[in-house]
Each structure stands twice: as C-alpha cells, then as structure tokens.
Amino acid sequence: LLVGFILLIYGAERFVEFAVKFSKRLNVPTILIGLTVVAFGTSMPEFSVSLISAIENHNDLAVANVVGSNIFNLAAILGVCALVSPIAISKTCTTRDLPISLLGAVLLVLFGKTVGFLNFWTAGILFICFIGIMTLQIRESLKERDNNNAEVTENGKPLSLLLISICILLSLGAIVLGGTLVVNSAIDIAHAFNIDERIIGLTIASVGTSLPELVTSVVATIKKQNDIAVGNVVGSNIFNIFFILGFTGMINPMVLSKGSINDSIFLCIITAIFFIPSFKNRLGRIWGG
Numbered sequence: 001l002l003v004g005f006i007l008l009i010y011g012a013e014r015f016v017e018f019a020v021k022f023s024k025r026l027n028v029p030t031i032l033i034g035l036t037v038v039a040f041g042t043s044m045p046e047f048s049v050s051l052i053s054a055i056e057n058h059n060d061l062a063v064a065n066v067v068g069s070n071i072f073n074l075a076a077i078l079g080v081c082a083l084v085s086p087i088a089i090s091k092t093c094t095t096r097d098l099p100i101s102l103l104g105a106v107l108l109v110l111f112g113k114t115v116g117f118l119n120f121w122t123a124g125i126l127f128i129c130f131i132g133i134m135t136l137q138i139r140e141s142l143k144e145r146d147n148n149n150a151e152v153t154e155n156g157k158p159l160s161l162l163l164i165s166i167c168i169l170l171s172l173g174a175i176v177l178g179g180t181l182v183v184n185s186a187i188d189i190a191h192a193f194n195i196d197e198r199i200i201g202l203t204i205a206s207v208g209t210s211l212p213e214l215v216t217s218v219v220a221t222i223k224k225q226n227d228i229a230v231g232n233v234v235g236s237n238i239f240n241i242f243f244i245l246g247f248t249g250m251i252n253p254m255v256l257s258k259g260s261i262n263d264s265i266f267l268c269i270i271t272a273i274f275f276i277p278s279f280k281n282r283l284g285r286i287w288g289g
Contacts, residue, residue, distance in 0.1 A: 004179070016041035018168045019168055027147040042236060048182075051247075054248045058197055059257070065206050067202070067264055069236075074267075079218050089226070094143030098271065102271045104126070109264045126245055202263065231242075
C-alpha cells in the first residue's frame, strides 16, 4: 500500500512537471495549463484508484475514494490551512466554483436516491457537465491570454519533445502501477480485518490519494498564495466528481450503495457549511478549526 502511494504521488508530480514542459514547448497559454494539465495531474491518484476499482467491480471503494477525498479536501486540508494562517477566499470561488462543487455532490445523492447507480447515462450527465465547466473556465481564462515562449531546458540543455513524451509515459506508468497496488492492497486489508471496502475507501485510500492536494495547499498557504490553496482544493473536488466518477461510470456501471449515498449527503453538508465563511471572503482560524 505504501509503495503504491509513493508511486502515485511521485508519478503525479512528474506527470505535472513534464506535461507543463510539453505544453510550454507547444506554446500553450500558462493559465490553460493550470486549468487542465495541472488539475488533471493532481487528481491522477484518485482517478487511477477509482478507475481500477470500478473495472474490478469494487464499486464501494471506487465511489468512497472520490467522496472521501472531497470530504478530506474541504474539512481537513482547508481546515489545517486556515489554522496555519487565515485564508482569503476569492469572489469567483464563492459565486462559481463552490456552487459547482455543491452541484456535483447533490447530483450524486440525486442519482443514488432515484436510479441507484452510475451507468452510462447518469455518469454521462456528470461528464457532459465537466466538459461544460471546463469550456466555461477556459473561455474566461483565455481572455487573459499569457503566451509563454520560454524554452524548456534541463541543466541548461533544451529538452526534446520525444524525451518529454517518454517521461510523461513513464509517469503515467508509475501512476497506473501505484493505483493497482493501492487498490489491491486496500482490498486485502479490508478482507484481512473484515472491514467494509467503503470504509477503506473513505479513510486510507482517500487520504493517501489526497496527499498531493494537502502538500500543495499547505505550502501555498504558508507562502500567502490563497488563490492556489483554495482553488486547488475546490477545483480538485469538481474534477473528482464530474470527471473521475463521470468517466469511470461510463466505462463500467457502479452501484451507489446506501452508505455511499449517506457519505455524499455528508459531503453536501460540508460544502454548504463552507459557504458561510466564503460570503465574508475569509476562512479564519475558528472556521478552520
């Protein structure tokens, strides 16, 4: 399990690093890289674990990993960050990103209560929403286009697109291998201690796959980069539900158990509570606690 987490986190970090270099070599705007490549890269651990779990028909682990990660992101990561230093919350986060994040959690509860599972159609709705959200964010961001023509180098030597591509593929390989190890190890632990797979997904798996977000947000808070600290977490939550569960559900239908529905309801409550300090554009230490 630990080896799996190390491979996931290391692979995700290297994936982001080389994907950004690849994008810069192709002269893609920096803001676009942040919204797509970096967001996808930091969510690769959750994506890998949930996809492999779904393919192997471990539905509770697949859903609990995403829902648990989202709960951990809001309650634990932003809680810790606010205790370290009060966080300013942007108006965009309050009026656009948080409502979208809440919508994702509400849709999960709605699908669970009515249909009872994520199939090609219900998961497809999530995925279509994801495409719409990304299109909206990209269009807004491209208004402030930032063309970066800097040459990508390593120790003063230009990196070729072929070498960067190989590094990206190796990073993805580490992520897939790490995800497989985490899923299989988590299932073995659950069976060895006679614990429900959903509980393993909500605890060990979700915390482990959220480590990149934890490190990123805490460091950003210390450096007073509040937009990164909050945006990283809320953006990850949006990505997790709409992309990961949307894509995974279309590949392999997943039953939404009663436990998963209850977890999603709790996620709705946590997200709704976060609106209170966001309206004051500040997450202080009391709210963080």
